[in-house]
Amino acid sequence: xxxxxxxxxxxxxxEAPCGHLVAAPxxxxxxxxxxxxxxxxxxxxxxxxxxxxxxxLTVGGRLFYHTHxxxxxxxxxxxxxxxxxxxxxxxxxxxxxxNASERVWNGQPIVQIAAFIAEDRHKYERELVLQRERAExxxxxxxxxxxxxxxxxxxxEERAVFAEKLVGMVSHDIRNxxxxxxxxxxxxxxxxxxxxxxxxxxxxxxxxxxxRALIGDLLDFTQAKLGRGLNVQKQRVxxxxxxxxxxxxxxxAFPGHSIRHERHGDGACVADANRIVQAVGxxxxxxxxxxxxxxxxxxxxxxxxxxxxxxVHNEGRPIPPEMIPVLFQPMVRGAPEQAxxxxxxxxxFIVQEIVQRHGGSVKVESTEPAGTTFTMLIxxx
Numbered sequence: 259x260x261x262x263x264x265x266x267x268x269x270x271x272x273e274a275p276c277g278h279l280v281a282a283p284x285x286x287x288x289x290x291x292x293x294x295x296x297x298x299x300x301x302x303x304x305x306x307x308x309x310x311x312x313x314x315l316t317v318g319g320r321l322f323y324h325t326h327x328x329x330x331x332x333x334x335x336x337x338x339x340x341x342x343x344x345x346x347x348x349x350x351x352x353x354x355x356x357n358a359s360e361r362v363w364n365g366q367p368i369v370q371i372a373a374f375i376a377e378d379r380h381k382y383e384r385e386l387v388l389q390r391e392r393a394e395x396x397x398x399x400x401x402x403x404x405x406x407x408x409x410x411x412x413x414x415e416e417r418a419v420f421a422e423k424l425v426g427m428v429s430h431d432i433r434n435x436x437x438x439x440x441x442x443x444x445x446x447x448x449x450x451x452x453x454x455x456x457x458x459x460x461x462x463x464x465x466x467x468x469x470r471a472l473i474g475d476l477l478d479f480t481q482a483k484l485g486r487g488l489n490v491q492k493q494r495v496x497x498x499x500x501x502x503x504x505x506x507x508x509x510x511a512f513p514g515h516s517i518r519h520e521r522h523g524d525g526a527c528v529a530d531a532n533r534i535v536q537a538v539g540x541x542x543x544x545x546x547x548x549x550x551x552x553x554x555x556x557x558x559x560x561x562x563x564x565x566x567x568x569x570v571h572n573e574g575r576p577i578p579p580e581m582i583p584v585l586f587q588p589m590v591r592g593a594p595e596q597a598x599x600x601x602x603x604x605x606x607f608i609v610q611e612i613v614q615r616h617g618g619s620v621k622v623e624s625t626e627p628a629g630t631t632f633t634m635l636i637x638x639x
Contacts, residue, residue, distance in 0.1 A: 498525025550574030
């Protein structure tokens with residue numbers, strides 16, 4: 259110590275940076291250092307004359323002392339790093355960490371205690387408990403959320419299956435009377451009717467065909483959105499021939515337009531010809547509804563090795579640019595003045611579903627001078 263004399267041992271004990279207590283087994287205090295007296299806000303004489311060790315503990319601390327600490331001291335002779343709460347004279351509670359030992363001194367058993375204030379540790383432990391409680395609450399809330407999400411998902415699936423079955427049943431029930439009406443119009447047309455009744459029957463027949471197409475679109479939409487996707491059965495086909503035959507039928511369905519078919523390259527492809535023809539029919543119907551009246555509609559098909567390209571072109575007013583990003587979404591229809599002539603806004607959505615089920619893509623280009631062209635690109639492998 260650089261030649262400096264040490265303080266007296268009594269002074270070192272009295273001013274030690276920890277509290278010291280010596281108590282008799284019954285709890286009476288025999289010795290208290292100044293540090294402990296200061297921490298507890300008691301006069302040292304008051305502690306030695308009027309206070310027992312148990313009086314300085316909280317209710318929980320007393321229970322712990324009698325049921326755990328005292329028996330351990332008797333069995334082991336000492337305990338280390340025990341946390342107890344001591345009550346100051348003003349009632350404030352001090353969390354403390356204590357080391358204690360029980361021994362015999364001058365023939366008398368005593369309990370010797372060294373104590374350290376642990377408020378920072380107490381705050382840390384309390385914060386840990388709070389954080390754990392919060393984590394448990396969040397985990398419980400997350401579990402409830404997962405259960406609710408699973409329940410909602412199950413309910414959604416159940417509703418989707420029900421909706422799919424319902425649409426299928428209703429559409430089937432509608433198709434039966436439509437078939438009767440259609441057959442009746444065919445029989446009436448064969449009966450040699452005069453022109454006015456024949457025109458009426460023709461309108462009825464076209465209306466029946468239109469309703470049948472709408473039912474088909476609705477069934478496909480339900481299958482695509484609520485079911486497992488459109489059913490596609492690929493096989494090796496000549497798409498030039500399949501689409502060419504369909505264009506001939508479409509010319510009858512849309513007598514107000516000249517529908518031309520241009521073909522290039524090889525038509526061999528592995529695809530579902532019926533679905534591709536359905537997509538072409540939707541695009542031609544869209545062109546007939548929204549294109550220039552009386553102007554030709556051109557269907558171009560081209561085998562390009564690994565892909566087969568189908569383009570449907572019409573003249574007329576271009577598609578507004580703001581409509582193009584949402585054009586293939588369901589329930590999107592054309593311009594307001596043409597909406598009454600169109601369907602229910604499912605045709606282009608179904609075209610996209612058919613192409614995607616084939617692993618291909620569809621796009622549209624529309625300008626005033628060039629007209630509107632929908633292009634489907636189908637993988638041939």
